[in-house]
Amino acid sequence: MITESLTIDDIARELGVSKTTVSRSISGKGRISETTRKRVLDFIEKNNYKPNLMARGLAQSRTYNIGWVVPGDSEMTMLFFFQKCMQGVIDAATEADYDILITTVYGHNISGLQRVLDNHKVDGVILGQTLVHDKAIRALKKSGIPFVTIGSTEEKNVVQVDHDHISACRELSYILKMKGIKSAALIGGTEDKVVTQARRRGFEEGMSGVRTEIFMNCEKTEEIERAVEDAVRNKVECIVCEDDRICYAVLGKLKKDGVRIPEEMRVASFYNSALIDEYQPAITSLEYDPKALGTTACRTLLAMIDGQTPVAKQMLGYEVMLKASTL
């Protein structure tokens, strides 16, 4: 059933040249007359020849695949983020004729990644998220394969692409302060993610001088709701949410308790996806471009695979979007 494909030998025979000539015509390496080259490429075009990537891979020790590693248990808001991000990765990869092999990890359980590395199924890896003391990073370093992380890490000699969450959150906090806030609460998730820590730090730095309350490790809805109750009871003026999943829960709780936004409580979020972007009133937040993260990471990785030495840490831009929820 599977139609046998054209091989480089077929073409060589058909055109009365050697396979070397065909190979060189395609790759552009080596010395080939323009005439011959055209002839070969024309034939290839006409007969829709596609080189066998396994053969090519074997000869060059390349797979033309890159690994894309994401947590298998991401919550919804992260899924959205990863989807955008991955689309950026795919776009950049496709440009270079690479494909994406996807692997999931569960926190520090990286057996899936390890398998892919052991089997040499990819030429490089993009790690979609970084944890504190990330085992995946250790494994990648050990494997010797080029890799790029989306998100920062404390590990040395790791090529990273990230938003400057510390500055971004500092800036947002600073602006809120300028607008007259005298107290603020941060509600955040578990601190094993680097980004969570960064946001917390930015918040603390930016909010210096005003009364702050920090509620970390809020994962379940009840935990978030309890934090909201505390914040309201303590007459905090503004709740800052570490991501929009938390923000979503916070908004639900405030509505349930009849707390008006922004009159009785201001709300801001450090990330804004479809989950809250239609909310009334509109929520003040930081805007990032997840897709750009993906393309940047992928292009960087491809350059590394080609033997180039990349910029160690690339920081992408963000924008503070002031909306009605903070007046």
Next chain:
Amino acid sequence: MITESLTIDDIARELGVSKTTVSRSISGKGRISETTRKRVLDFIEKNNYKPNLMARGLAQSRTYNIGWVVPGDSEMTMLFFFQKCMQGVIDAATEADYDILITTVYGHNISGLQRVLDNHKVDGVILGQTLVHDKAIRALKKSGIPFVTIGSTEEKNVVQVDHDHISACRELSYILKMKGIKSAALIGGTEDKVVTQARRRGFEEGMSGVRTEIFMNCEKTEEIERAVEDAVRNKVECIVCEDDRICYAVLGKLKKDGVRIPEEMRVASFYNSALIDEYQPAITSLEYDPKALGTTACRTLLAMIDGQTPVAKQMLGYEVMLKASTL
């Protein structure tokens, strides 16, 4: 930097046997004495040898990859579904030492899939979603590669894994009718997806005898809200939502307008993910197992790759979960 790996020749030399013997020891094919086999496998285990998959692939024309095709522009609720589903695929694939190559398509724009097929990067494909007149299915058929769809299709000779949405929706509708509903509205999305059509049909069949109103092609929140307004105005007793993204919007609108559930309006959904599962009151819905879809599809595909003839259409179970939202 990249540590050169052990090859089959290294092992053969080291053990004083031929590479044939090593290869046969690993694969279990051919005649090898148990003693020799043990010796080889022990050595492999000790030295952590992993065969080069490109070489193996070249020899066997296999890639040990399967393609996983999902829409690149899925909305959130689908992302959640695909994530679960993919995890099932990954689990089943890993068991058989296969990996997942991910490709996105945009409706009928299947250039990404076509590339993967042209380049022979996968041994088989799982299509995550089916459309009416699906171009991806045509392309897959043409390629001659084994493939399985998650979701049904009108195309002939396609191996499918699905839930019986028609029966499920008929059953849910029937139960609602039994509980005394005299009128019901269906709010659904665009009808290019096969599953959307199936749910509509199940609804219509199950609701025969009661007054029904059908609002299709509701994608944007405003469209859904308008449908809700109409349903309320027409004094419909129950709104049935085609998926939980729609349900989510419906619940928001009802709350905004102060319509009490279930006293003034009953609500049921054809799918229930994290988006609405904490809602108060709890929402009546159909429960599916997306992960099982993934593992079933993948196991079936792997069997096909191994040359077996699979069951043409496998239907997985579902469960009607009656909750407070329908009394």
Next chain:
DNA sequence: AACTTATGAGCAACCGATTGCGCAGAGTGC
């Protein structure tokens, strides 16, 4: 004892590309 069958293992071709090296013929310089 002679003959057949079973077993264990190796030789070498093959999968389909890439690439270092060699070589013929054209072009250039003096």
Next chain:
DNA sequence: GCACTCTGCGCAATCGGTTGCTCATAAGTT
């Protein structure tokens, strides 16, 4: 006219496995 360089192309090895075939030896049969 001679030596030298440049250009265009092919030979054959190589990447790391798999597999059909052969063959020596052991085991079984009469």
